[in-house]
Amino acid sequence: MYRNILIATDGSALAEHAVSHGLSLAKSLGAKVTALIVEAPFNVFDVPESRIRKMSEAYAQHAEETKKHAARILERVADAAKAAGVSCETVQLEHDQPYKGIITTAKDKGCDVIVMASHGRSGISAILLGSVTNKVLTHTNIPVLVCH
Numbered sequence: 001m002y003r004n005i006l007i008a009t010d011g012s013a014l015a016e017h018a019v020s021h022g023l024s025l026a027k028s029l030g031a032k033v034t035a036l037i038v039e040a041p042f043n044v045f046d047v048p049e050s051r052i053r054k055m056s057e058a059y060a061q062h063a064e065e066t067k068k069h070a071a072r073i074l075e076r077v078a079d080a081a082k083a084a085g086v087s088c089e090t091v092q093l094e095h096d097q098p099y100k101g102i103i104t105t106a107k108d109k110g111c112d113v114i115v116m117a118s119h120g121r122s123g124i125s126a127i128l129l130g131s132v133t134n135k136v137l138t139h140t141n142i143p144v145l146v147c148h
Helices: 013-029 049-084 098-108 123-129 132-139
Strands: 004-008 032-039 088-094 113-117 144-147
Touching: 004 013, 004 098, 013 032, 013 049, 013 113, 013 144, 032 049, 032 098, 049 088, 088 098, 098 113, 098 132, 113 132, 132 144
Parallel strands: 004 032, 004 113, 032 088, 113 144
Antiparallel strands: none
16 A cells, blocks of 8 residues: 655654654555655844854854754654664755645655644634645645644
């Protein structure tokens, strides 16, 4: 049925549930896993005015923190996959629209299902913040398994 499962994570507790579910699915099907974290790129507007003259330093700090954060999360997924006996490739991606990064990676890696969590935002927060999961669901033809 599924041979390559993309598991999108942000490291949250809810995403960890999706990771666990995705790994269990992969193990039961004998599928491999592509674990993905999409990080926001450096935003110059996030730099306080007092640090504008040190922009390159702020960029370097952002890049280092992002890389460490992603590596920590992806290492946990890779360790869990190894313990489950599931083949796992990890991918860190910077993209200002995470849903596009998820869909593009799934296509590029030949994934036939995407497993991810939904934070379940509703009301005004859903309108203002949007939902990465909802955007993935509405912009891909790859099946999506949503974990709550």
